[in-house]
Amino acid sequence: MSKALLYDATLCIGCKQCEQGCADQNKLSYDDKIAAEQRQSDHKFTVVLAKDDKFMRRLCMNCNDPACVSVCPVAALRKTPAGPVIYEVSRCMGCRYCMIACPFGVPRYEWNSVNPKVQKCTMCSERVLAGKQTACAEICPTGATKFGERSELLAEARQRLRENPGKYVDHIYGENEVGGTSVLLLSSVPFEEFGYRTDFPSDPLPNRTFAVQSRIPDFVPLWGSLLGGIWWITHRREEVAKAEGQDGKKGGTK
Amino acid sequence: MKIPNIRWFSFWKLVLYFVLAAGLYATVYRFFLGLGPSTNLTDQFPWGIWIGFDVLCGVMLAAGGFTLTGAVHIFNIKRLHPIVRPTVLTAFLGYVLVSVALMVDLGRPYNIWHPLIMWNPHSVMFEVGWCVMLYTTVLALEFAPVVLERFRLEKLLRIIRGISVPVVIAGVILSTLHQSSLGSVYLIVPTKLHPFWYTPLLPAFFFLSAIAVGLAMTIFESSMSAKHFGRQLELHILKDLGRALMVVLIVYSVLRVEDLIHRGVLKQVLVAGYERNLLLLEVALALVIPIVLLSFRKVRETPGGLYLASVSTLLGFVTNRLNVAVTGMEASAGVRYFPKWTEIAVTAAIVGAGFAIFGLAAKYLPIFPEESHVASPEPRAKEAVVVMSHAD
Numbered sequence: 001m002s003k004a005l006l007y008d009a010t011l012c013i014g015c016k017q018c019e020q021g022c023a024d025q026n027k028l029s030y031d032d033k034i035a036a037e038q039r040q041s042d043h044k045f046t047v048v049l050a051k052d053d054k055f056m057r058r059l060c061m062n063c064n065d066p067a068c069v070s071v072c073p074v075a076a077l078r079k080t081p082a083g084p085v086i087y088e089v090s091r092c093m094g095c096r097y098c099m100i101a102c103p104f105g106v107p108r109y110e111w112n113s114v115n116p117k118v119q120k121c122t123m124c125s126e127r128v129l130a131g132k133q134t135a136c137a138e139i140c141p142t143g144a145t146k147f148g149e150r151s152e153l154l155a156e157a158r159q160r161l162r163e164n165p166g167k168y169v170d171h172i173y174g175e176n177e178v179g180g181t182s183v184l185l186l187s188s189v190p191f192e193e194f195g196y197r198t199d200f201p202s203d204p205l206p207n208r209t210f211a212v213q214s215r216i217p218d219f220v221p222l223w224g225s226l227l228g229g230i231w232w233i234t235h236r237r238e239e240v241a242k243a244e245g246q247d248g249k250k251g252g253t254k
Numbered sequence: 255m256k257i258p259n260i261r262w263f264s265f266w267k268l269v270l271y272f273v274l275a276a277g278l279y280a281t282v283y284r285f286f287l288g289l290g291p292s293t294n295l296t297d298q299f300p301w302g303i304w305i306g307f308d309v310l311c312g313v314m315l316a317a318g319g320f321t322l323t324g325a326v327h328i329f330n331i332k333r334l335h336p337i338v339r340p341t342v343l344t345a346f347l348g349y350v351l352v353s354v355a356l357m358v359d360l361g362r363p364y365n366i367w368h369p370l371i372m373w374n375p376h377s378v379m380f381e382v383g384w385c386v387m388l389y390t391t392v393l394a395l396e397f398a399p400v401v402l403e404r405f406r407l408e409k410l411l412r413i414i415r416g417i418s419v420p421v422v423i424a425g426v427i428l429s430t431l432h433q434s435s436l437g438s439v440y441l442i443v444p445t446k447l448h449p450f451w452y453t454p455l456l457p458a459f460f461f462l463s464a465i466a467v468g469l470a471m472t473i474f475e476s477s478m479s480a481k482h483f484g485r486q487l488e489l490h491i492l493k494d495l496g497r498a499l500m501v502v503l504i505v506y507s508v509l510r511v512e513d514l515i516h517r518g519v520l521k522q523v524l525v526a527g528y529e530r531n532l533l534l535l536e537v538a539l540a541l542v543i544p545i546v547l548l549s550f551r552k553v554r555e556t557p558g559g560l561y562l563a564s565v566s567t568l569l570g571f572v573t574n575r576l577n578v579a580v581t582g583m584e585a586s587a588g589v590r591y592f593p594k595w596t597e598i599a600v601t602a603a604i605v606g607a608g609f610a611i612f613g614l615a616a617k618y619l620p621i622f623p624e625e626s627h628v629a630s631p632e633p634r635a636k637e638a639v640v641v642m643s644h645a646d
Contacts, residue, residue, distance in 0.1 A: 041297070067442050073380035074365070074372040091372050094361020097379050099300040101442045105587075108297050109361065111290025116361040200445055208441045209378055212457055216381070220427055227328050227423045234330035 002064075002182065003083040003128055004150035005137060006157055009187040010167065011144035012055040014048055021139035022046045022059075025124055042108040045121040046136060049194050054187075056194035057145065059136075060085065060106045060121035061174060062182035065204035068098035068107060076118075083150065083182040084123035092118060103178055103200060123182060150182060157184055171198070179204030270606050277603020280596040281358055289361060294594040298587045303597050306579030308355035308604055310436055311572050312348055313386070314460075314467050318475070319345025319393055320429035321468030327422040333491055339400055339621040340479065341472055346393040347608050347615075349386060355604050378438045385432035392425040400619050434461035440578055448582035449519045450533045455509070456578075462506045463540070463571050469499040470544075473564035477557060483616050489557065496560045499567065500548040507541045532573070532581045540570020 016035055023030035028043050040047050046059035062085045069077045069085060076091035077098055098118060099107045110116035124134040132138070133147035140146075146153065157172045173185035177200045185191065191198055261267075284292035295302050318341040325331045326338050357363040369383045395414060402411040437460030440447055453459070473495050514520045523530060544563040553559030584590055593601075615621060 070374075070376045071379060071442055072374055073377045073383055074368040075374040075377075076372075091365075091368060092362060093365035093368050094363070095359075095379060096300040096361065097377075097439075099297065100446075100583075103443075103445045105298070109289075109300060111295070111297075112288050113290075114285065114288045116288065197445065205442050205444065206376065208444060208454070209438060210376065211454075212438050212441060213376065213378065213381065216431065220431075223427055223430060224423060227324075227426055231328045231330075231419060231423065234328070238330065 002081070002150045003123075004062075004148065004153050004182040004184060005059075005123070005134060006146045006148070006153040006184045007057050007186070008144050008146070008157075008160065009054065009056050009185065009189075011142045012048070012057070013142055013144075014050050014055040015141065016048050017139045017141060018046055018057065018136035018145055019044070019048060021135040022121065025127070025135035040106065040108060040120075042110045042117075042119040045119065051189070051193060054189050054193075056185075056187060056189075056191075056196075057136075058194070059183060060123065061104050061177075062121075062123045063178055063204070064180040064182065065178075065206055067101040067103060067178070067205040070206035070209065071097045071101040073097065080125060080129075082125070082128050084125035084128055085120075085182075086122045086125045087118055087120065089117045101205070103197075103205060150184075153184055157186055160186060173198075176202040178202070270610055273599075273602050273606040274610075276599040277606070280599035280603070283596055284358060284600070292594070292596045294591060294597065296589065298589045299583070299591045301579060301583075302591060303576070303580070303593045303601055304355055304359035306576050307572070307601055308359070309352055310575040310579055312352040312355065312604075313433065313436060314464050314571060314575060315471055315568070316345040316348025316352070317429065317433060317464035317468035318471040319348075319396075319468070320389075320426050320433075321465055322472060323396060323422050324426045327419065328426065333494070336488075336622070337472055337476065337491065339397075340475055340616070342393060342396045343400070343615055343619075343621055344471065344475060344612060346390070346397050347611055349390040349393060351604050351608050352386070353390070355600070358600055378435050378441070382432045382435050382439070385428045385435065389425060389428040389432065392421055392428060395421050396425065400621055404619055429464075430461060433464040434458065436460050437578075443583075446583060446586040447578065448529050448585060449517065449522070450514075450529055451578045451582040453513050453517060455513050459506070459510065459513075462502065462509070463574065466499060466502040466506060466540075466567060467571050469495050469502065470564035470567035473499070473560050474568060477561040477564075479616070479622075480557075482613070483622070489555070492557060492560050493555055496548055496554050496563065499563070500545060500554070503541055503545050503548075503567065507545065510537075510541075529577075529581060529585070532577050536570055536573040536577055538570070539566050539573055544570070 019035060020030055022028075022045050023034070026045060028045075034044060037044055038047060038049060040058055046057060049056045049058060062079075062083060064079075066077070066079055066085050069075075069079050073095060074091045074093055076088050077085060078088070079085050094116060096107075096109060096118075099105075099109065106120050108119045110119060124132075124136075127134060134145075137145045137147035146156075148156075154172065154175060157175075161168055161170060161172070167188060169187050169190055171191070173187070173191050173196060174181035174183050179202065185196070187194075280292070289295055293302060293304075322334060322338050322341040326334050357366060360366060369380050374380050395417075398414050399411055402414065434457035437456035437458070440452065440456055441454070444452055473492055476492060511520075514523065523533065543566040547553045547559060547563040547566070550559070553563070580591055
């Protein structure tokens with residue numbers, strides 16, 4: 001079954017322990033200066049945004065049907081059955097199509113490296129495979145970030161919405177966005193305030209491409225036989241004209 | 255065939271050397287410092303003009319190759335035959351240069367061969383990569399007779415001529431696929447690309463415009479060749495191309511307007527704004543100006559008028575590709591992108607190299623076949639003058 005994270009912004013106290021835990025897990029340096037950075041980057045895979053006393057995390061949503069995975073020409077990005085979307089640098093050729101394709105604008109690039117990698121949260125895939133929870137969920141002191149089965153977390157999110165009318169925005173972000181994600185969000189302030197777009201379609205983005213790409217195997221023999229047929233007809237006409245002793249209207253030799 | 259000497263110095267040659275040197279410097283700069291310091295690309299805006307111009311426009315401008323070989327060899331329109339060779343050469347150069355440019359843009363260019371063994375058939379880029387690779391091979395085969403004739407390799411020549419029909423058909427299929435697929439590249443960003451340009455019809459628009467550009471590019475090249483090599487197409491061929499161009503542009507315009515109407519975006523065209531203005535620039539250059547020009551018989555039937563219409567078409571569809579790759583992506587990215595000098599220098603050098611190699615090939619290889627010499631003796635005399643002036 002697929003694992004997921006449920007982040008309830010109303011439980012978050014903005015302690016940034018998750019940022020620390022994430023940096024430790026991914027062997028990234030973390031200090032006060034980096035803690036103050038309010039955006040994801042090649043050295044900061046998750047960030048706790050703050051507006052007055054409201055907080056919101058940003059991290060890779062680890063989509064169910066990820067655009068980044070579908071566009072990668074060398075299959076360097078992969079959706080694992082356990083949930084995490086992982087990146088294999090040895091395959092990557094650095095085309096950055098994943099960054100273009102991601103609707104959440106998550107993948108980051110090591111712009112200052114001559115041998116750059118794509119960087120993003122991979123939902124602690126090694127820990128998850130080993131049966132552990134993600135570093136951010138483990139370290140969270142308030143339970144704002146919770147790790148578990150996606151279906152169970154969804155049920156819990158629905159329950160929280162039901163039992164606390166008026167407390168939350170009536171929406172589980174990530175339940176249906178672009179086909180659903182492995183990160184689910186609850187918030188008391190509109191998601192847009194923290195840069196989450198709420199106008200996303202509920203069908204996975206790779207469907208848009210697949211609608212065209214899947215026709216190619218049928219198209220090639222069809223187009224090929226049509227072109228071959230046109231060649232045959234246009235040249236046959238000429239042979240007939242020659243055989244009948246009429247000089248081809250257009251003349252010219254090949 | 256007489257081999258002319260090259261004159262190494264003239265105003266335009268010096269400009270060319272400067273452009274090539276600047277491009278080389280920028281390339282070294284990029285490989286020693288990385289993409290960050292050498293470009294204005296960011297996490298918010300990861301694709302710039304190296305993709306928007308060098309790749310998207312480069313492939314589009316090379317579309318004359320399949321348009322012309324298809325028309326001549328499959329549809330058997332023989333009177334276009336004299337221009338097949340220069341067009342195939344332009345196409346081949348175009349694809350080689352696109353590949354070179356891509357090497358500069360890729361973060362890990364030494365892995366460019368990975369799609370050969372690491373497959374993801376769901377990826378449009380995977381498909382485009384394979385098509386471009388195969389089609390460059392096809393173009394090499396289509397151009398090979400020119401080189402083989404020059405060195406009189408009769409046996410190889412016979413083999414290549416024997417497989418020419420399936421090769422041409424394969425070339426048209428591969429071109430249909432990747433010209434349209436460069437539009438499909440953007441089907442994955444319905445939430446990011448501005449609605450003026452995001453449409454499920456992107457692949458159809460990219461394919462149709464590739465044909466228009468293929469025709470316009472052929473007219474443009476003929477005019478340039480006339481100026482620099484004293485070779486020009488007979489006017490009746492140019493007129494045919496002009497008429498075909500007008501038809502394709504009208505079909506494209508009708509489809510484009512229908513698409514804007516059905517997606518309910520037409521009203522937005524009336525509201526002033528950054529995207530709107532660049533859309534109007536694109537539509538004016540690519541569609542309105544050439545269609546209006548070509549609709550006058552006097553313009554349609556003179557080399558100057560056809561030249562103007564073709565240049566406008568080319569500029570218009572270059573604007574279109576840049577609008578898709580840059581303008582249309584800026585609002586959702588929340589940043590404005592303008593290329594750094596290094597990006598411009600590399601792109602300019604790529605274009606310059608294209609002109610230079612074409613010029614050299616035109617001098618040393620029989621790309622203007624004998625029939626056209628016979629058919630138009632005047633330009634040939636002119637060429638002799640050019641050759642002599644180069645030999646001084």
